[in-house]
Amino acid sequence: MSEKELAQHIIRLVGGKENIASVQHCATRLRIVVHDKDKINVKEVENLDKVKGSFFNAGQYQIILGTGLVNRVYDEAMTQLNLAAESPVPEDTTSKPVYGNKFQRAIRMFSDVFVPIIPVLVATGLFMGLRGLLTQEAVLGVFGMTPDDIPNQLLLFTQILTDTAFAFLPALVCWSTFKNFGGSPVIGIVLGLMLVSNSLPSAYDVGSGAAEPLVFFGFIKVAGYQGSVLPAFATGVLTAKFEKWLRKRVPDAIDLIVTPFVTLVVGIVLALFVLGPILHTVENVVLYAVEGLLTLPFGIGGLLYGSFGQLLGIFGIHHILNFLEISMLANDGWNYLNPIGTCGNVAQAGAVLAVAIKALSAKTKQVAYPSCLSALLGITEPAVFGVNLRFVKPFIMAMIGGGCGGFLASLLGLRATGTSITGIPGTLLYLNEQLPFYILVNVVAFAVAFVLTYFFGFHSKMENQA
Known part of the structure; x- marks a missing residue:
C-alpha cells in the first residue's frame, strides 16, 4: 500500500474530511483531532497495512506509523485535506473541539513547540559524541597521534557543529513558538536572536565570572540567554499573541511598518526586564530539583x-x-x-x-x-x-x-x-x-x-x- 493510499484509508476510517478538525504529527505518530470520535473505526485503522497501532491521548487520535513513514503519510493527508503542511496551528478553538484537561493541553502545547527543533538537537548530540570519540587519546593512539596533533582549525570546525544550536537555542524556540501560536515566524527568529545578541554579556561568561551582567534601573540584572529555554518559550507565546492582537487593530496601510516594529519592541522589553529574570531563575530551580532527584544516594x-x-x-x-x-x-x-x-x-x-x-x-x-x-x-x-x-x-x-x-x-x-x-x-x-x-x-x-x-x-x- 502506498503512502497516498494509506492516507486515503485513514481519512475515510476516521470519519472523512468533514470529521477532521486538525492533523499533526510527531516522530512516529499521526495525531488527529476529530469532531466526533464515535465515527472512528479503530479496528479497521489498526488492521491497515503499515499501521502499528493506535490510541486516544489528550484529545487526539494517535496512529502509530513509525519514523519516516509518518512524515510522508502526513504530507499526503494534508494534500488530500487541502491544508498547508507548514501553516501555523490555529488558535481559534471555536471552530474545532477542545479535548483533554488544561494540563493535557499544556503538555500538548509543549510538544508542538519542541518537537520541530529536536532533529537539530539530535544532530548536535551526535556531533558531540563523534568529537568525543575522535579526540580520545586511545583512539588517536591507534593512528600514532596525540590530542596535541589535532589541528586547531579542525577543533574550531567541530565547535561550530556542536555549539551553534545551543548558543542560538532561544531563536529556535521563539521561531517554533511563533509558528505554533499564529505569529510571524521571522519575527520570532529575530526576537530570539535579540536574546543572545553580542551586545549583551554572554550567559556563559556571566556564569563563569568572566563578565558582569548589565544593570538597568539600578536593580535589574540583564545578560544574554544563551542556552535558556523557558524565557524564550514564554516570550514567544505572549509576543505571538500580542502580534495577532495588534494586526487586528493596525490599519492595513501601515501594518507592514507598525506591527513588526511594535511587536519586537514589546517582546524584547518583556523578555529582558520582566520574563527573562524571573523565568531564568525558575528554570534553574527546576533543573537543580530534577538533577537532585536523579543524583539521590544509592x-x-x-x-x-x-x-x-x-x-x-x-x-x-x-x-x-x-x-x-x-x-x-x-x-x-x-x-x-x-x-x-x-x-x-x-x-x-x-x-x-x-x-x-x-x-x-x-x-x-x-x-x-x-x-x-x-x-x-x-x-x-x-x-x-x-x-x-x-x-x-x-x-x-x-x-x-x-x-x-x-x-x-x-x-x-x-x-x-x-x-x-x-x-x-x-x-x-x-x-x-x-x-x-x-x-x-x-x-x-x-x-x-x-x-x-x-x-x-x-x-x-x-x-x-x-
Whole structure:
C-alpha cells in the first residue's frame, strides 16, 4: 500500500474530511483531532497495512506509523485535506473541539513547540559524541597521534557543529513558538536572536565570572540567554499573541511598518526586564530539583525514574522532558535523563521479545517481533501500545527492568552528550569512557524485563483475554 493510499484509508476510517478538525504529527505518530470520535473505526485503522497501532491521548487520535513513514503519510493527508503542511496551528478553538484537561493541553502545547527543533538537537548530540570519540587519546593512539596533533582549525570546525544550536537555542524556540501560536515566524527568529545578541554579556561568561551582567534601573540584572529555554518559550507565546492582537487593530496601510516594529519592541522589553529574570531563575530551580532527584544516594533517583518514567508516555506528558533535557544540555553540556530513560525503552524491547517468543497467535508475533527492534532503536510506541500495555503484565515487568537499569546507570553516574535518541542509536551519545557502562545498563534492563516477562508476565491464554 502506498503512502497516498494509506492516507486515503485513514481519512475515510476516521470519519472523512468533514470529521477532521486538525492533523499533526510527531516522530512516529499521526495525531488527529476529530469532531466526533464515535465515527472512528479503530479496528479497521489498526488492521491497515503499515499501521502499528493506535490510541486516544489528550484529545487526539494517535496512529502509530513509525519514523519516516509518518512524515510522508502526513504530507499526503494534508494534500488530500487541502491544508498547508507548514501553516501555523490555529488558535481559534471555536471552530474545532477542545479535548483533554488544561494540563493535557499544556503538555500538548509543549510538544508542538519542541518537537520541530529536536532533529537539530539530535544532530548536535551526535556531533558531540563523534568529537568525543575522535579526540580520545586511545583512539588517536591507534593512528600514532596525540590530542596535541589535532589541528586547531579542525577543533574550531567541530565547535561550530556542536555549539551553534545551543548558543542560538532561544531563536529556535521563539521561531517554533511563533509558528505554533499564529505569529510571524521571522519575527520570532529575530526576537530570539535579540536574546543572545553580542551586545549583551554572554550567559556563559556571566556564569563563569568572566563578565558582569548589565544593570538597568539600578536593580535589574540583564545578560544574554544563551542556552535558556523557558524565557524564550514564554516570550514567544505572549509576543505571538500580542502580534495577532495588534494586526487586528493596525490599519492595513501601515501594518507592514507598525506591527513588526511594535511587536519586537514589546517582546524584547518583556523578555529582558520582566520574563527573562524571573523565568531564568525558575528554570534553574527546576533543573537543580530534577538533577537532585536523579543524583539521590544509592541510585534511588535512577530506580524511580527508570521505573515510573515509562508511565509519562502513556499519559501523554513525556514531552515535558524535552524541555528538561534541552535545558540540561544548554546549561552544562550533559543530559542526565537520557541514560536512565533509555533503560526504560530497552526494557520494553526485552518484554515484548519475550511475548513474541511465547505467543501462539501469528498476529501477536507479527506485531511483537518488529516492535522489539523498534524499541531497541528508541521507538517504543509499537511495543507499548501494540503489545505490552495490551497484556498489562509485560509492561509492569518492563517497568521493573527499566528501574534496575536506571538504578545501575545512576550509581555509575552516566550522562549523555545529546538528547532524543536512545537504545542502539543512543550509543553515539556515549562515545567516551562511559561506553562500556552504557552497554552494561542496557543489557541489564533488557535481560531483567525479558526474564520476568517470559517466566511471570505472559502466557498464551492472555491472548484470548486481551
